[in-house]
Amino acid sequence: MKIAVIGTGSVGGTLGRGWARAGHEVVFGTRDPGQADVARLTAESGARAAAVAEAAAGAEVVALAVPWGAVRDALRQAGGLQGKIVLDCTNPLKPDLSGLDIGSSAASAAEQVAAWAPGARVVKIFNSTGFNNMADPRYPEGPAAMLYCGDDAAAKEAAGRLAVDLGFEPIDAGPLAEAPLLEALALLWIHLAYRQQLGREIAFRLMRR
Amino acid sequence: MKIAVIGTGSVGGTLGRGWARAGHEVVFGTRDPGQADVARLTAESGARAAAVAEAAAGAEVVALAVPWGAVRDALRQAGGLQGKIVLDCTNPLKPDLSGLDIGSSAASAAEQVAAWAPGARVVKIFNSTGFNNMADPRYPEGPAAMLYCGDDAAAKEAAGRLAVDLGFEPIDAGPLAEAPLLEALALLWIHLAYRQQLGREIAFRLMRR
Numbered sequence: 337m338k339i340a341v342i343g344t345g346s347v348g349g350t351l352g353r354g355w356a357r358a359g360h361e362v363v364f365g366t367r368d369p370g371q372a373d374v375a376r377l378t379a380e381s382g383a384r385a386a387a388v389a390e391a392a393a394g395a396e397v398v399a400l401a402v403p404w405g406a407v408r409d410a411l412r413q414a415g416g417l418q419g420k421i422v423l424d425c426t427n428p429l430k431p432d433l434s435g436l437d438i439g440s441s442a443a444s445a446a447e448q449v450a451a452w453a454p455g456a457r458v459v460k461i462f463n464s465t466g467f468n469n470m471a472d473p474r475y476p477e478g479p480a481a482m483l484y485c486g487d488d489a490a491a492k493e494a495a496g497r498l499a500v501d502l503g504f505e506p507i508d509a510g511p512l513a514e515a516p517l518l519e520a521l522a523l524l525w526i527h528l529a530y531r532q533q534l535g536r537e538i539a540f541r542l543m544r545r
Numbered sequence: 546m547k548i549a550v551i552g553t554g555s556v557g558g559t560l561g562r563g564w565a566r567a568g569h570e571v572v573f574g575t576r577d578p579g580q581a582d583v584a585r586l587t588a589e590s591g592a593r594a595a596a597v598a599e600a601a602a603g604a605e606v607v608a609l610a611v612p613w614g615a616v617r618d619a620l621r622q623a624g625g626l627q628g629k630i631v632l633d634c635t636n637p638l639k640p641d642l643s644g645l646d647i648g649s650s651a652a653s654a655a656e657q658v659a660a661w662a663p664g665a666r667v668v669k670i671f672n673s674t675g676f677n678n679m680a681d682p683r684y685p686e687g688p689a690a691m692l693y694c695g696d697d698a699a700a701k702e703a704a705g706r707l708a709v710d711l712g713f714e715p716i717d718a719g720p721l722a723e724a725p726l727l728e729a730l731a732l733l734w735i736h737l738a739y740r741q742q743l744g745r746e747i748a749f750r751l752m753r754r
Contacts (some may be wrong), residue, residue, distance in 0.1 A: 352705050475752040475753075475754050476752070476754060477686035477687060477750065477752050478686060480752065482649060483733075488554070493553040505592060507739065509733065509736065509741065510736055510740055510741055514733075514736060516729065517547060517729050517730075517732055517733040517736070518733075520725065520726050520729035520730070520733075521726075521729070521730065521733065523717065523726055524692075524723075524727075524729075524730065527718065527719055527723060527726070528716070528718060529671065530718055530752070531719055532717060532718065534751075534753070537753060537754045538640050538751055538752065538753050539751075539752050540749050540750070540751060540752070541686065541749070541750045541752050542737070542743075542747055543684040543685070543689065543738075543749070543750050544684075544743070544747050545684050545685060545746045
């Protein structure tokens with residue numbers, strides 16, 4: 337697929353590298369495609385970098401991987417996203433990581449993203465675990481779970497396949513209205529990793545019997 | 546330990562049976578100790594049944610396992626719980642299971658319980674998975690996780706041991722202020738089991754590497 341990854345930090349970089357390795361056509365969308373960090377990322381991944389508008393315009397899938405405070409601007413730069421699959425990988429974290437603050441009356445970051453990007457087929461995914469698990473979701477017991485939710489069946493199916501491409505076990509959690517639960521799951525992972533000092537090499541698995 | 550289990554439904558019954566089997570002294574607290582269902586439960590578990598006030602008075606640990614709408618009344622019947630360990634196993638579920646509604650401005654059911662039971666050492670635990678997993682938390686990959694949180698270290702340690710007694714892997718999620726995340730995790734489990742039709746034989750595990 338043609339994927340624009342908006343954001344070149346730990347999460348965006350990891351997702352873009354992983355999908356490029358899996359054979360997808362990845363373009364990193366960034367405010368400064370000429371930056372040294374971005375040049376390193378494109379050199380090592382084989383992906384391109386472009387301005388956000390250009391990256392988004394040519395993509396079927398747009399993955400949002402910028403800090404929550406930068407999401408609205410990124411969506412403005414991306415321009416019209418009607419019909420595109422938008423993967424919301426963000427979490428509306430308070431600066432001290434103590435909780436979530438969307439900064440609006442939306443029930444979740446994902447629903448706020450959907451309101452800001454009319455016509456986009458938003459899927460909440462790649463928000464509930466660390467970038468280290470996105471780089472390698474394999475654990476002794478099996479792959480980590482990647483929970484996702486959204487209102488467009490085809491968009492969700494594509495998102496689930498992109499999770500499989502990274503090695504995750506995809507778990508469909510339902511409509512986009514479930515996003516508050518996935519954002520709470522992200523905060524739980526963060527608090528276990530950092531506050532409870534279990535470290536980043538932890539991941540949830542959904543077991544079945 | 547001397548444990549009062551308030552509630553004789555699926556969750557309360559399962560917890561009480563499990564702890565009685567593990568050698569604890571269990572008393573079910575119920576409005577009607579003479580009811581046929583309760584008689585069956587005590588006969589098969591070897592636990593006793595008593596009025597809520599009597600059960601709570603003699604207990605070191607009080608496990609709340611009644612529907613959210615009945616919690617305040619149960620706490621009133623229980624009387625003073627100062628110094629006791631109170632395990633909040635409840636979820637403030639809307640009747641249609643679509644979401645959570647505490648019915649107050651508290652951030653979580655657990656924090657509301659703490660406000661209603663001054664001096665009690667409240668631990669949120671045994672709320673985030675189904676009673677079937679409480680009856681047997683073993684899966685092929687290993688034991689299911691039982692996440693818990695609270696503000697009293699000794700109470701949390703006791704709660705964690707009671708999770709181990711049932712076969713769970715206990716995971717300390719931090720202070721009682723984390724309870725909203727554990728209540729969201731409960732709703733996620735419920736939605737995966739029922740709405741997403743994965744069934745009740747699913748459980749989260751926290752993997753490490």
